[in-house]
Amino acid sequence: MNQMYTPVIGLEIHVELATRSKMFCGCPADHFGKEPNIQTCPVCLGLPGALPVPNKKAIEWTILLGLALNCRINRSSKFDRKHYFYPDLPKGYQISQYDEPIASGGSLKLKIDEERTIGIERVHLEEDTGKLLHNTVNGEKVTLVDFNRSGVALVEIVTEPDIHSATEAKEFAQELQRIIRHLGISDCDMEKGSMRLEANISIAESGKRKEESELPAYKVEVKNLNSFRFLERAINYEIERQTALLKAGRKPRQETRGFVEKLNATRTQRYKETAADYRYFPEPDIPPLEFSNEFIDNIRAKLPQLPQDIAKQLENKYGIRSSYARLVAADKELTDYVLAVIDEAKKARMKTDSLVGLIINQKIDWHKVKPEQLVTEMMKTKAAQVSDDTTLEQWVKQAVADLPKVVADYKAGKKAAIGVLIGKVAALSNGSADASVVKKILEEKLSR
Ligand SMILES: [Zn+2]
Numbered sequence: 053m054n055q056m057y058t059p060v061i062g063l064e065i066h067v068e069l070a071t072r073s074k075m076f077c078g079c080p081a082d083h084f085g086k087e088p089n090i091q092t093c094p095v096c097l098g099l100p101g102a103l104p105v106p107n108k109k110a111i112e113w114t115i116l117l118g119l120a121l122n123c124r125i126n127r128s129s130k131f132d133r134k135h136y137f138y139p140d141l142p143k144g145y146q147i148s149q150y151d152e153p154i155a156s157g158g159s160l161k162l163k164i165d166e167e168r169t170i171g172i173e174r175v176h177l178e179e180d181t182g183k184l185l186h187n188t189v190n191g192e193k194v195t196l197v198d199f200n201r202s203g204v205a206l207v208e209i210v211t212e213p214d215i216h217s218a219t220e221a222k223e224f225a226q227e228l229q230r231i232i233r234h235l236g237i238s239d240c241d242m243e244k245g246s247m248r249l250e251a252n253i254s255i256a257e258s259g260k261r262k263e264e265s266e267l268p269a270y271k272v273e274v275k276n277l278n279s280f281r282f283l284e285r286a287i288n289y290e291i292e293r294q295t296a297l298l299k300a301g302r303k304p305r306q307e308t309r310g311f312v313e314k315l316n317a318t319r320t321q322r323y324k325e326t327a328a329d330y331r332y333f334p335e336p337d338i339p340p341l342e343f344s345n346e347f348i349d350n351i352r353a354k355l356p357q358l359p360q361d362i363a364k365q366l367e368n369k370y371g372i373r374s375s376y377a378r379l380v381a382a383d384k385e386l387t388d389y390v391l392a393v394i395d396e397a398k399k400a401r402m403k404t405d406s407l408v409g410l411i412i413n414q415k416i417d418w419h420k421v422k423p424e425q426l427v428t429e430m431m432k433t434k435a436a437q438v439s440d441d442t443t444l445e446q447w448v449k450q451a452v453a454d455l456p457k458v459v460a461d462y463k464a465g466k467k468a469a470i471g472v473l474i475g476k477v478a479a480l481s482n483g484s485a486d487a488s489v490v491k492k493i494l495e496e497k498l499s500r
Pocket of ligand 1: 074077078079091092093094095096097203
């Protein structure tokens with residue numbers, strides 16, 4: 053029998069909320085790049101007698117995210133203490149949510165035109181830990197703790213193990229990032245650590261399961277994934293590693309591994325704890341949360357249009373080609389700008405698709421140029437210019453075919469030769485081709 057190996061992947065994604073103050077105290081939450089330990093107080097330092105007070109905005113935003121992810125919002129919820137020792141955790145426990153998360157049972161569609169969805173197991177709210185800094189002081193290697201981040205509101209999004217490849221995992225994380233940015237509740241900046249990825253990976257062997265839905269008896273958790281690229285690489289590495297073990301008749305160990313960038317591989321960090329090891333119990337200093345229907349409906353009313361809907365609208369209502377529509381919809385500010393430009397363009401009877409193409413291809417500094425200004429400018433100077441990709445590509449093709457020697461020169465390292473080709477396209481188009489776009493297309497074409 054031909055043995056089949058199916059990757060079973062679930063993601064745990066932490067996102068720092070952009071609230072002004074921390075989760076349980078009044079300290080400023082914006083900790084990035086600040087002098088260490090200046091944004092602390094008895095609550096987030098875990099000093100005796102300090103009482104946590106939940107941040108209402110953080111709770112509302114977690115509900116908003118739950119709604120955006122098609123979750124059920126649980127009418128009653130509570131905070132729990134999760135105990136473990138680590139130097140960046142001053143209380144010896146983290147306030148988190150155990151068995152009554154704010155939201156659960158949701159789903160996210162990976163792509164606009166696909167039916168496939170990834171289940172969301174839960175969305176819960178917790179506090180971030182401090183940060184360890186490994187440093188050298190007076191020639192000695194030391195580890196320092198910065199508590200500015202301690203107590204910052206953190207949501208955790210946990211998917212069902214519905215993901216079956218590294219690409220899908222990446223697509224999920226990217227779509228989630230777009231959604232959260234549209235909600236305006238976090239910048240989801242992975243370099244700053246405001247979005248952090250973890251993947252649980254195991255391999256299901258066909259024929260060894262009673263049912264298709266039965267999960268493997270182990271899972272490997274991979275941490276330290278601070279880019280979509282590393283997420284993809286770590287998952288591919290684990291799929292290969294675990295499949296090789298299974299093929300050799302061995303069972304992969306349940307463990308936590310870290311992705312090591314230099315090795316492009318994962319390495320064992322520790323053998324995994326179970327939930328019981330954390331000695332979860334209800335946080336006695338915070339009363340249970342109760343949400344009325346009215347409270348939740350008010351938050352639902354604030355739910356903005358999400359990227360996939362916006363892209364569809366740009367396509368169907370305004371005739372923007374889908375590649376542009378998706379690019380625009382991925383950025384909330386750009387969406388607002390493009391909608392304003394479309395409004396102006398309609399008044400001026402300009403074609404919206406090519407206008408949006410211009411904004412994208414020419415990298416218009418849309419933070420500075422007002423929509424009406426842009427349209428007026430284009431009416432004057434760009435109206436006669438062609439920047440339509442398909443048309444330009446035909447001219448570029450023609451120029452490349454007509455001038456094989458120039459192309460060879462360029463490929464041999466004579467970069468200036470590109471000017472001759474741009475000139476040729478200009479001639480073919482009677483001067484109407486947009487030179488900067490032509491240059492880009494040429495560079496792309498000739499690099500292949
Ligand atoms: Zn504080």
